[in-house]
Amino acid sequence: MAYTIAFAGKGGTGKTTLAGFTVDYLVEKKLGTVLAVDADPNSNLNSVLGVEVDFTLGEIREEVKNNKEGVFPGGMTKAEYLNFRLQQCLVEAKGYDLLVMGRPEGQGCYCFANGVLREATDKLSDSYDFMVIDNEAGLEHLSRRTTKKVDLMFAVSECSKRGIDAANRIKDLIGELKLDVGELFLIINRVPEGGLTEEILDTVKKYKLTLAGTVPLDEEIYDYDNRGVPLVKVPRENRALSEYRKILDNILLPRIEIHNKKGQ
Ligand SMILES: Nc1ncnc2c1ncn2[C@@H]1O[C@H](COP(=O)(O)OP(=O)(O)OP(=O)(O)O)[C@@H](O)[C@H]1O
Ligand SMILES: [Mg+2]
Structure with a gap:
């Protein structure tokens, strides 16, 4: 099974940016095969990675829903057809594949797309060494259980008490829903010059959250994003990127080693 790394947290905290940096890290270090999963209906992981996407899982839902007769091309069953379309959804990028959930057109719930996503990630989990989700x-995706098992979850927070409160709710919900999350770490992103305040550190301590590290607020990231340049193209010496990579060196690398040893 793929070693699965997932990102959660409040809106705009940097989940997609850090997920993109993680994909780039795993690929650059040649740690194994990687599937990047954009499980956000408002998908934008592809733009952080600089990859074009033609087709999403959400669109499969529409196709199947609109297929009233239940007759699929080439005499395929519905299940066969779903599997066939799923393979087509996989975007082959440089050194990794990308799967995008997307949103079903119009109104309607995401249950089907979520179901397809869960099945897809289950099925694909055996074909990759890593899955980055x-x-x-928010918290809804946790209760929808879009993935069965996560080895490492990063709760990403902005540098505010409210952000840490939200990260704590993620921790609580994982416990309440008994989700299969191996370990949860907090990352505080966009930390201003002065670093973390005493209040923030106290809040982290109060909630017994494990802080993986902090990532500084960085003008260059902001600038690249505003110019529509894929963030994975920021120079390696960029402060935010290099601080985040240190977190991956400290937290992710040793866990991958253990995971690989177990799998031998
Ligand atoms: N360390 C950083 N310094 C400066 N800007 C950053 C940093 N991290 C992320 N950003 C910027 O913050 C914005 C939000 O980041 P991102 O889209 O990764 O957040 P998100 O948590 O995925 O948001 P959403 O909840 O909408 O999916 C983006 O414009 C991104 O470029
Ligand atoms: Mg995002």
Whole structure:
């Protein structure tokens, strides 16, 4: 099974940015095969990675729903057809594949797309060494259980008490829903010059959250994003990128080693 890394947290905290940086890290270090999963209906992981996407899982829902007769091309069953379309949804990028959930057109619930996504990630989990999942903001995706098992979850927070409160709710919900999350770490992103305040550190301590590290607020990231340049193209010496990579060196690398040893 793929070693699965997922990102959760409040809106706009940097989940997609850090998910993109993680994909780039795994690929650059040649740690194994990688599937990047954009599980946010408002998908934008592809733009952080600089990849074009033609077709999403949400569109499969529309196709199947609109297929009233239940007759699929080439005499395929519905299940066969779903599988066939799923393979087509996989975007082959440089050193990794990308799967985008997307949103079903019009109104309607995401249950089907979520179901397809869960099945897809289950099925694909055996074909990759790593799965990196960028989730939508908030907590709902946790209760929808879009993935069965996560080895490492990063709760991404902005540098505010409210952000840490939200990260704590993620921790609580994982416990309440008994989700299969191996470990949860907090990352505080967009930390201003002065670093973390005493209040923030106290809040982290109060909630017994494990802080993986902090990522500084960085003008260059902001600038690249505003100019529509894929964030994975920021120079390696960029402060935010290099601080985040240190977190991955400290937290992710040793866990991958253990995971690989177990799998031998
Ligand atoms: N360390 C940083 N310094 C400066 N800007 C950053 C940093 N991290 C992320 N950003 C910017 O913050 C914005 C939000 O980031 P991002 O889209 O990754 O957040 P998100 O948590 O995925 O948002 P959403 O909840 O909408 O999916 C983006 O414009 C991104 O470029
Ligand atoms: Mg996002």
